Amino acid sequence: MKQNTQPLYFSPKLGGRPRVKRRWRGWRGANKSMIIVDDYDAIRPRRSNRFLFWLSLAVLTLIGISLALPATASEPYEKKPALEHDISAGHLLLRTEVDQVYRQSPQLSSRVHFDINGMVAAVELTQQFSNPGNEWAEAVYRFPLPAEAAVNYLKVTVGQRVIIGKIDETQKAEASYQQAKKQGQVAALTRQHRSNLFSTSVANIAPGEKISVTIRYLQPVDYRFGRFSLNFPMTLMPRYIPQQTAVLAGRDDKADLSSGWLLAANKVDDAAAVSPSMTTGGSTLINPITITATINSGLPLSKVDSAYHSIVLSRQQQVYSLSLAAAEVEMDRDFELSWQPTMAAAPKAAIFHQEVEQQLYYSLMVLPPLLSGQQLPAQAKETIFVIDTSGSMGGSSIRQAKRSLLLAVDRLKSNDVFNIVEFNSVTKPLFNRSVSADQAAITRAKAWIEKLQAGGGTEMAPALQYALQQPDRDDYLQRVVFITDGAVANEEGLFKLINRELGDKRLFTVAIGSAPNHYFMRRSAEYGRGSFTHIGDVEQLDKKMDDLFHQLESPLLTDISITWPAGFEAESYPAKIPDLYVGQPLLIKTKLVESNAERQSGESPGEVEVRGTLAGQPWRQRLVLGGPSSSAIASLWAEDKIQHLMGQKYRGVDPQWVREQVLAVALGHQLVSDYTSLIAVEQKISRPSDQLLATSDIANLLPQGSTLSVSYPKTATKAQLKMLFGGLLIAVTLFLYCVLFGRQRRAKAMPNVTE
Template sequence: DGELHIELQAGPVPAERDFVLEWRPASTDAPRAALFTETFNGETYALLMVMPPSGEALPAKRLAREVIFVIDTSGSMAGTSFREARTALRLALKRLSPRDSFNIVAFDSTAQRLYRRSVAATPERIGHALRRIEALTADGGTEMLAALKLALDGNTASSGVRQVVFITDGAVGNETALFDFIKSHIGASRLFTVGIGSAPNGYFMRRAAEAGRGTFTYIGRPEEVQTKMSELFARLESPVLGDIAVQWPGVVTEVFPERIPDLYLGEPLVMVVKASQLTGAVHFSGMRARARWQQSVTLSGGAAQGGIARLFARRKIDAVNLEQGYLRRELGREQARVQVRSKIVELGLAYHLVTRHTSLVAVEKERSIPAGEKVKPWPVPVNLPAGWEMEAIWGEDPDDASSTAMIAMMTKAAPSPADKGRKQQDELRKSAPTSQDALLVALNQRLPQTATSASLLLLAGLLLLGVALLLRRRGRA
């Protein structure tokens, strides 16, 4: 019946990582396309999927490239994530050919690059880079914008294809500013994000790769590093189709993505459109093995499939969020926020979607609490993401009964126990089971923050001012 039913082989498992479903399109000797359609509220939507050719049909010649590796060394990467990131970077460096050039940017609270400009991938340079990677440690904040500025500064030493490989968990809070910078500075470069760890910021990683006209690779387990990085670099070494142009007939009103990425081996190009009617044909063109490739797809007769309208709405919401930086410059921060929120609410209600500003409400028909009881909030137990190290997060032994970790895991609102007596700590331990608030306490109290702390800088400034005044008084005395 064209449907697949999937269930976990081992039965219930801890909810400590993302669920990942991997699939591959059937291989052919030339790029081919598939069309699916849906009518929703009287309007027509279509999903067009362009499949890459099989590996056997591709030329063996590799492109000369300039590859900029960006590695996240912030505190949120500590533990398994950072070990995976270093392994991924080592594998990537060893795949470079003498025709390639490369550079490395490492960032935490600051960003720095290994070389002022990219250098040829000679054995000596590769060996030097590998030794420097071994010296990297994960601590500090996450100043990702500074790293992007170094990676996309246009200071290139090569005429080859420029590819930026960004290895991170994506733990940032200034996504809008980052998206805006990528869109305005990507130029002819391509940005490829590599999500590391059991719980990376998938939204940021995918949208950043889309803005950078690249792809997103997710590595959730240590045993996946070699396979996933090998697959990624096999794609980057020989793009199937580049400089893609798409011409739609006049009946198509909106298309996402607005910027067409290159087509890579094993990854289909997926486009969603809204049209007044599906007639005529869409024309594709691009460069394949240094030769112009063209293909047309008729827009009538596509297979009917549900969910395409909502997928279109999701892509439009993503586009609205990506435009927020531009709107801030044109309208001001508050007006931009109001306009973006209004558009997202409108789309969420029209297409019945859960968004940042809209929710689905479920109303229970059967009462599940005793008569006379009032509904009250209660902490919900959660698991620490797989691979996170408790001691690295809390800065102390989590098994210690008097530690902040133990108390926070047992209370809904867990203030720091540093200034509390033993009796107060015992009361806190009895108040509630393990909850999500425990993680919030950890992130706020112990985990290195994702940007420079304004309050910390203010406190440091006041302390220095006090010292200066004290020294001045002593000098006068």
């Protein structure tokens, strides 16, 4: 009896349970056999298995698409034109809201001059906005300034017309600017978003017109290890905006928010304001700047140098003048200037003063002596190194960070204990707890360091909390060395964490890269009772790290106190005098309010005495209050007071009280702050009411050596890798689908088999 069946071909690799085995026959090669069966239901996967298979394909497809597409939370830095234009890199496009046509945006060129006298630099920065298009334009430029800068002057120049700005409360200044912008008046607004991040908005730039905006500020000069220096940031690393919780790698107790292993991301309310447009360099100079300076230190100098730019130097008696060797440079890295006095002229103290309405302001620098040839106390130390391996550390930064860490590990003593913590999107310690710095541990640590690579987000909070929450060790001096570029926007939350968790530890910060976040790194070291080091170039690395090691290995000058003359009330900043390290002077700014009316104007109020404990021995120094007069001391004292008041927010003080106090100081001394801005408005109306106004950001250059893409500013991750992985995932899913669907079709198309 013959039986007709519809053969079905089934590969054992796809699953199923054939009940009747008729025969094996070759299919597309001898090694790819198929099973011929007479019962379709016997080989068809069960309904639940089919559902899971198709559900898996769907999930894989959705994951692939989500990874392949750019994240909606991150807008691109470069705005793509609707039409093709021959526009070089760095020139963003502006667009009117009505006709949606893209046109070339305003362009920026700058010049800066530093007038350095003693311990203060008076800086004048001029930004020229040019409108090459045919539309009226508004330009918005976000830029860094030194975190300690006291900004107090704004001037706008339009042709022969000059408009002088004034300090006002930020909300009022913003309202005045928006009204002038709407009415067609030329206006400029300079406001502060962070202590080192400002923005200038210029409204109603006529077609073909150039508008110059001049900002003036005062900046204290730094003095360490026998060298004076100042830093001028010219661009910034895109700041990471925390978007989700960060989990310590290897932990599964993710629900325990109180344990510190899972930290909710700090909310950044002004994320857009601190995320400026970025671009890369082109065939022509982008955002060119001219730099000049004069140095009148009052001391004979042995060396004047610029760490990252070539300079031309001239001298007339003890006044030095300098300019860039190139006429202009791109603003893609910090400008750092340093000068060193001759050994015989190296200062041990410096005093400058200013008298304003019977109130005396003093800037005091005292350098404790070095302990040459003295037996130093051999106290055991615990050092936890925290290294940033996020995406923003790619390129030269990660190489500098790894080399710094290798040098640091080599300097550990046999009686020390240590650990290393890596962080990006997650936190990963090398050891479960600190271990002795024996040869085996050092060898393992070096091998681990060599394998570190940059990638992922910049979730600092879990790493800092892990390092600062390590158990106290009474028999060890505990230090945390934090190596990062500081490219984060949630500084306030991190400052609160440091103040809350520090205990008796010390936090030392090492800023890596050509444009790190100086504000975050300096303040972190200040709150952590440590010191700050910036390494901007590999050639500086050995010297800068050697200086840091001297500080870590030397005794502190502790228990510092200052006694001011009788008959005066003193208000000094920093309010709490920190411990001092080798090569680090005591820097104090003070306002003396006189209660003794007998003193004549210009007469010295007497002496100041500084006391402390150095290497277990009492130390003191007396100085006569006098010195050269300076017109900048009162403003710098007020800036220090503002920073002190802002720091109170991180210690739990009522923010509204802080705001009121800061406003009083900023308005009284005419300074830009978190709550005050500079506003300049021309009275005449320039733009006709029937002409449209287009707005455009002026882009910053990505820092030199950075490998970040300009298209994904807010994540500091390598989004290209995500897109590539997503695309591969989609391709694999499609391949599996085609294989399954094709085999089923071939099976149904086979001819009948008669047995």
